[in-house]
Amino acid sequence: MAGNWKMHKTVGEAVALAAALRERLDGAEGADVVLCPPFTALAAAGQALAGSRLALGAQDVHWEPQGAFTGAISAPMLLDLGCRYVIIGHSERRQYFGETDTTVARKVQAALGAGLAPIVCVGESWEQRQAGQTESLVRGQVAAALDGLDADQVAGLAIAYEPIWAIGTGRSATGKDAGEVAALIRETAGLMTAPTAAARLRVLYGGSVTPDNIAEFMEEPEIDGALVGGASLKADSFAAIVQAALAVKA
Numbered sequence: 692m693a694g695n696w697k698m699h700k701t702v703g704e705a706v707a708l709a710a711a712l713r714e715r716l717d718g719a720e721g722a723d724v725v726l727c728p729p730f731t732a733l734a735a736a737g738q739a740l741a742g743s744r745l746a747l748g749a750q751d752v753h754w755e756p757q758g759a760f761t762g763a764i765s766a767p768m769l770l771d772l773g774c775r776y777v778i779i780g781h782s783e784r785r786q787y788f789g790e791t792d793t794t795v796a797r798k799v800q801a802a803l804g805a806g807l808a809p810i811v812c813v814g815e816s817w818e819q820r821q822a823g824q825t826e827s828l829v830r831g832q833v834a835a836a837l838d839g840l841d842a843d844q845v846a847g848l849a850i851a852y853e854p855i856w857a858i859g860t861g862r863s864a865t866g867k868d869a870g871e872v873a874a875l876i877r878e879t880a881g882l883m884t885a886p887t888a889a890a891r892l893r894v895l896y897g898g899s900v901t902p903d904n905i906a907e908f909m910e911e912p913e914i915d916g917a918l919v920g921g922a923s924l925k926a927d928s929f930a931a932i933v934q935a936a937l938a939v940k941a
């Protein structure tokens with residue numbers, strides 16, 4: 692269960708939210724809870740989470756470990772701050788920052804090489820869904836991201852299905868539709884490596900997840916968790932989402 696805070700929260704706000712979530716969720720056994728603050732708040736949020744069950748994640752990473760890449764952040768730097776996870780290939784990065792399947796694959800390999808667990812985002816636009824392209828597009832995104840990875844590496848990944856039209860719109864996918872895409876993500880991963888690795892791969896749903904609709908997604912057998920944007924910015928709503936998810940999967 693991951694919260695993507697996107698470009699929200701100053702350092703002080705991030706520490707307050709991390710501390711509030713620690714209080715509510717440190718006892719939430721059975722769920723891996725990941726908070727992904729902006730880069731500027733990673734160090735302080737990490738300190739607020741130190742010694743807890745809640746993990747820290749970043750929202751992006753560069754594929755090189757160091758070098759002349761002004762403004763970029765590398766996997767060893769994230770590891771140094773205590774990050775265990777990193778979101779890669781979010782549709783907002785693909786749409787606004789020129790992220791491609793090629794850069795996503797490079798970032799996935801760099802993250803895994805450094806010991807970070809990638810949360811890879813895939814998903815179609817509304818036009819692509821209307822044109823019946825969801826399956827081919829998602830299969831292609833997954834195949835590109837997993838290219839060259841071995842079974843153990845795939846087993847350590849999370850892939851988030853985030854239909855672009857559902858992000859920040861209040862119009863989520865249905866559990867059934869999300870479950871179907873989750874199944875084809877797992878199938879694609881299995882064809883590329885081994886079914887045993889694909890079974891361990893974690894598939895998340897993201898896009899207008901709330902405390903009210905999370906159960907619908909978690910009831911889908913192929914969906915293991917959620918990547919939450921807006922509703923992860925408040926302690927009460929994110930904690931309620933995690934608790935509701937646990938109640939379904941328990």
Ligand code: 13P
Nearest residue numbers: 695858859898899920921
């Ligand atoms: P919302 O939950 O705000 O729709 O955002 C989803 C998302 O993009 C998470 O990465």
